[in-house]
Amino acid sequence: MTSKKWLVLALSMVLAMSLVAMPGCAAKDEAPAETPAAEVEAPAFDASQAMVDAAAEYFNGEPVPTISADDLYTIVQSKDPGYQIVSVRSPEDFAKGHIEGAINIPFKAIGTEENLAKLDPNKKIVVVCYTGHTASETNMFYNMLGYDAVTLKFGMSGWTKDEAVYALGTFPTGKAAGYPTVTTVTESAGGFDLPAVTAEYADARAAIIGQADAYFASELPFTITAEDVYNLVQSKDPGYQILSVRGAEDYAKGHIDGAINVPWVKIADPTMLAKLDPNKKVIVYCYTGHTGGEVAMFLNLMGYQAINMKFGMSSWNSDAAVGGNAGYDPATVKGYPTVK
Known part of the structure; x- marks a missing residue:
């Protein structure tokens, strides 16, 4: 066999051996597999x-x-x-x-x-x-x-x-009982966090309904009498805080001793909620018990323990000169018909 043939044979053997030794060479031209992107977990519903x-x-x-x-x-x-x-x-x-x-x-x-x-x-x-x-x-x-x-x-x-x-x-x-009022403004220490809502809800509707169920199950009283509030004030019970939801001008004329003031339509303002200590029961009072009831419900849905003072300020003091106001008067009831 001539030297030229020997050279061609040797080169052919080297090429064959290199292809066997490196089977993955052809894959070098392929794009590398992409790493799946990590799934971003949606934030929990607030x-x-x-x-x-x-x-x-x-x-x-x-x-x-x-x-x-x-x-x-x-x-x-x-x-x-x-x-x-x-x-x-x-x-x-x-x-x-x-x-x-x-x-x-x-x-x-x-x-x-x-x-x-x-x-x-x-x-x-x-x-x-x-x-x-x-x-x-x-x-x-x-x-x-x-x-x-x-x-x-x-x-x-x-x-x-x-x-x-x-x-x-x-x-x-x-x-009205004729209990005393004060004009000294009580300021909250402020900076309080909202109560923790531990239950998980899918949306606002579910949260409102679920929190109402929890409130009803708690057996917290819906109202408290002026007499009982007066006794709490006199005893300086540290487990309670008093919230007046009347207008600022009426609060200034006279209010229950120790009460802070947040007008009822402002209670959902986060800066106002920060005035409430979630570790204390909240006694809410208004003029006649109606807006106080609305605020009490909202606070209970939020996780506070709130109780509305029955008939509001009209049950505490009816003298406008010291911040009181008139309320229910049985003499004015017309007596409209009812059915069964």
């Missing part, structure tokens, strides 16, 4: 912020919290189709007599899907209770869910003169 936003939307609409018995009677007589009346009294008391056309949804059951389905979102809802207090809490709950709701002022005690229909014994006297 239930507290959602409820603050829902309350702020309601308050920003400059709401009128109550409707008088006279105005509601006119609506009932005219059969105005734009209104729906909801009684949140017990079924037993509803059966004793109620406003014509009213449906019955007991207060602690306002958040069930069955009962929410009874509400017409296209109508203005008038909520009725015994004295206006639980109706005001319901009013706040409904408005935060997006309904248009208002409270019958003083409830059935402002509608009927029949104690059997009223169903809570004798009617309120409407007389």
